[in-house]
Amino acid sequence: MPHDITRLHHVGHVVSDMAQALALYRRLGFHVSPPSVPALAPREGASPDPFGAANTHADLSRSFIELVTPVKAGSTAGLPPDTRIVPLQAPPEKLPMLLSRIEATSAQLGGWCDRFEGLHILMFSSPDVDGAADRLIAAGVDHDGVNTIGRPVETPNGIRTELVRYLEIEGAPEGRVGVVADLDLEFQHTRHLDHPNGAQDLVEAVLCVAEGQLPLVRERFERYLGRPISAEAPITLMTKADLPDLLPGEDPSALPALVACTVTVPDIARVRALLEENGLPVRETGRGEPYVPASAALGAALIFRET
Structure with a gap:
């Protein structure tokens, strides 16, 4: 019988200074793109201010290493100059919930970083995330259900949205542990796999x-x-x-x-x-x-x- 969890999807390296982390990973021999950070205008007509968390990836063939850092509202401290500011776009009725989730994530990242700088995110990859969700519940493992988010991806034909389906296991003391649907092959050509260290x-x-x-x-x-x-x-x-x-x-x-x-x-x-x-x-x-x-x-x- 095939397993519904087959390998690692990604690990998340939580850092206090994204510019320092990017320099490190490039010295380690990884191709790492400039990070992105969500932003929201504090008032109508104002420029969007970054907040929440900034992140980027060292992409691999079937997985990646995520670099992520909490960001104080309106501050770019620790972010490189080429950080991509991504204005939040959501229907007004959904914006409070979205803001709450981003702020909670930022607070969680800050707590982890205070505990120690390092790996705090462990996500497994699954060809059947819905089946994995059902099996986990049957095994007595609580989780938040299968969620779907859209990730903007730059393609030769412009920005497209990659759908990411995942669940997070509740109560894991080592950090964020969960299961993510296998990477979408349709978007593989957009990933940077030409690492100087040859990482696969x-x-x-x-x-x-x-x-x-x-x-x-x-x-x-x-x-x-x-x-x-x-x-x-x-x-x-x-x-x-x-x-x-x-x-x-x-x-x-x-x-x-x-x-x-x-x-x-x-x-x-x-x-x-x-x-x-x-x-x-x-x-x-x-x-x-x-x-x-x-x-x-x-x-x-x-x-x-x-x-």
Whole structure:
């Protein structure tokens, strides 16, 4: 029977300074577009002010890494000059609800960033998000139901709207955890996949938990995935005591924490040379894979795996 959760859709790296994060990810060898931020005019005839959250993606073949930062109303602090301001457009009767959601998201991001800068968003990919929603409820996993949002996408024929269907699991202590419908193939040609480091796909998230919590967390994620966690699963679970076996020198400041993610590349030697040329420290995991430590990557270790 096919699984309704197959792989990672994206992870979200929450940062306090988007300009700094963009510079880091470009040094890591990713093509990252300028971020966008919603904006709303404070009064009729005034220019729209940014607020809520700014974000951008490092697109991969079937997944992406999201960079996201909370934005104070009317402030562009920490945003690069080429940030795209996206005025909100919504029917008047829906605007209060939209504003409330954006403000709640910004407050949540700010709380996560205060806890620690790093990975706080973990979204799995599904070919059948409605089936996954039903299975999760049957397994006793509460979620907010399947939502649909429109994402503006630049295409050769102008701006088009990509529909994104997703659900968020309630009560996940590591951050925002959920399920998203597989990326729409119709929009694949709009994604930037020509990364200098050759990155192809996001294949693993590493979650570190407190001593004694591993059995409970494993059981919870097995209910999320609908199957036992194996070496091929998109999530790796470990305690803080075992973390040095995989990531020597890593010491998360709070638990539970998404401490690292893994991307695949075709040429590890090329990646090592690029990282060293860009002045980034490179360590080796217990599996023999190079990684950039969290201390040099805004709180989230990045592992490279050769395909």
